[in-house]
Amino acid sequence: MMSHELTLMHLLNCRVSFTEKEKKYFWKMRKGFEGECQFDELLAKSVPNENCLVLNDLLLEHNNTQFQLDSVLLSTSTIYVFEIKTFEGDYYIKNGEWFFCKTNNAITNPLHQMQRSETLLRQLLQQQGINSNLQIQSNLIFIHPEFTLYNSSKDSPIIFPTQLNRFMKDLGKKLTVKPNQRHMQLAEKLKSMHISRPSFENIPKYSFETIKKGISCASCRSLHVILIGGTKMHQIFCNNCGHVEEVDESILRAVKEYKLLFPDRKVTTSSIWQWCGVFKSPKVIMRVLKKNFNKVGKNRYSYFVV
Numbered sequence: 001m002m003s004h005e006l007t008l009m010h011l012l013n014c015r016v017s018f019t020e021k022e023k024k025y026f027w028k029m030r031k032g033f034e035g036e037c038q039f040d041e042l043l044a045k046s047v048p049n050e051n052c053l054v055l056n057d058l059l060l061e062h063n064n065t066q067f068q069l070d071s072v073l074l075s076t077s078t079i080y081v082f083e084i085k086t087f088e089g090d091y092y093i094k095n096g097e098w099f100f101c102k103t104n105n106a107i108t109n110p111l112h113q114m115q116r117s118e119t120l121l122r123q124l125l126q127q128q129g130i131n132s133n134l135q136i137q138s139n140l141i142f143i144h145p146e147f148t149l150y151n152s153s154k155d156s157p158i159i160f161p162t163q164l165n166r167f168m169k170d171l172g173k174k175l176t177v178k179p180n181q182r183h184m185q186l187a188e189k190l191k192s193m194h195i196s197r198p199s200f201e202n203i204p205k206y207s208f209e210t211i212k213k214g215i216s217c218a219s220c221r222s223l224h225v226i227l228i229g230g231t232k233m234h235q236i237f238c239n240n241c242g243h244v245e246e247v248d249e250s251i252l253r254a255v256k257e258y259k260l261l262f263p264d265r266k267v268t269t270s271s272i273w274q275w276c277g278v279f280k281s282p283k284v285i286m287r288v289l290k291k292n293f294n295k296v297g298k299n300r301y302s303y304f305v306v
Contacts (some may be wrong), residue, residue: 003057005200006033011257014221015212016204025202035086035143036070043073046168051075051175053187059195062124066195067117074134074187076177081121081138083114085147092150101150111156114138124193130186139167208262214277215250216257219243225250227278236278251276251288259306266303267293 090101214223222240273282293304
């Protein structure tokens, strides 16, 4: 599942003009998410679901310090923490620092990031009074097939693309016992500590007044959609990719996006009509809202609970 931050960036991508910095940040986040999905698919093929508990994209906090865990696998004896990277190209290590070969520019050492997260997780579990006998094992996973790292120690907890399939098979052989109730409780505890809405320093500034409005295509995210179907206006058609969607589905999706982007604004017939932007009359908006949500208040002061 996409993080809340990445979801917002996806919604804003077609509605706000990103700066170059914001474009790079969005691209990096999207690439990272795709890598995590690829890793999850490999994990699902190699490890029986009943023999482990998997938690994805956890954002936790300890001592006012937030840290993210891409993938956490709970087994009967070990907490496996996977830091997943989608680096592409050639890199090298020199005196403990990491560099990109093409530019010789230094990059943040991902091993240090992984070790920091492991330490904070261990301290958090202790702080929460979770006296578990489970070991914590962290691995740095490089998922892109065209990644190369020079001068790496053979003892480092790095899994290279050429080792990934073998690593997964070995992991599947180790996990042969189903987790018990204690592990289920630990999984629920970690999920309860997940920060669903972090402080979004990299999210572009936007407001209802300045953001581009319109129903976005469910397939390509374009705002270039029109109504088709004659006077009954049954469907929304995308001029960009040709995708067709029923009007009711389009409006409900638009309401969901509206609430994600503007959680403090009320859902009213007028606001959703403005948000959708393609309907000449608000009547169809009113019909869909009445059919799917509870109405509060009367006349001009009424709104819907979503």
